[in-house]
Amino acid sequence: MNILRPAVTRVMTPLGRALARWGISPDVITTIGTLGVVASALVFYPLGHLFAGTLVITFFVLADLLDGVLARMTGKGSTWGAFLDSTLDxxxxxxIFSGLILYFVLKDEPEIVLAIVALFCLVAGALVSYAKxxxxxxxxxxxxxxxxxxxxxxxxxxxxxxxxxGVPYILAAGLWLLAAASSVTVVQRMVHVYRQAVVK
Incomplete structure (x- = not known):
């Protein structure tokens, strides 16, 4: 994502200029983007529309980059805006993970193990962000x-x-990979902070 950010920012710059001319604030873009992600994930995913849902969610996720572009252009970046952005993230x-959990649970043949893995990813992801x-x-x-x-x-x-x-096993593999990577990241951050706080 960090590698793609400069390219995406260049693509979004013209749209950012247009929004700035219309007087739309970065906070509005942040809020709309989040509401779009939430609605899309909790409607499309539980119904099993994984591809369509992912396309719509990705569209709204890009607002996470657009609000930053707009803030820099308008000079309206603020402490409140940064707080709002992080909280709504x-x-x-x-x-997204809640939608997937509902998808696994509501299937004709529920996949409880994958629902638990998705729940773990949700919690571990929150811990990664909280630790930082x-x-x-x-x-x-x-x-x-x-x-x-x-x-x-x-x-x-x-x-x-x-x-x-229709790619088989890819979602299960992705969730297991994410669960492992998130766990490792939590440990890495704890060790990093421990070294700063205790090991002088």
Missing amino acids: RLGDSS ARAEGLGMTANVGIAERGERLVVVLVAAGLSGL
Whole structure:
């Protein structure tokens, strides 16, 4: 995701200019993007429309980049905006995994194990983000790990989308991979903060 960000930003810059001319604030884009992700994930995924849902969710996820572009253009970036963006990111991410959990549970033949794995991914992802935020709140850093938010989103959306196209086992493989990577990242961040706080 970090590798793609500069290219996506260049593509979105003209749209950002248009929104700035119309007087639309970055906070509005952040909110609309999150509401779109939540609605799409909780409607499409439980109904089994994994590919269509992934396309719509991806469209709204891009608002996470557009609000930043707009903030830089208008000079309206703020502490509140940063807080709102981070908070709504957690809501959007949770809705994606919640939609998948409902999909597994509501199937004609429920896949409870995968529902549990998806739930674990939801919790572990929240821990990854919390560990970083808490470390920064204590004056330290936790910018380490193999599963940042961007990577987690790419894995789950690609896996869900391909599963919707009929690729077998890809969603299960993606979720198990994500569960492992998120667990490793939580440990990496805990170790990193421990070294700053205790090992001088």
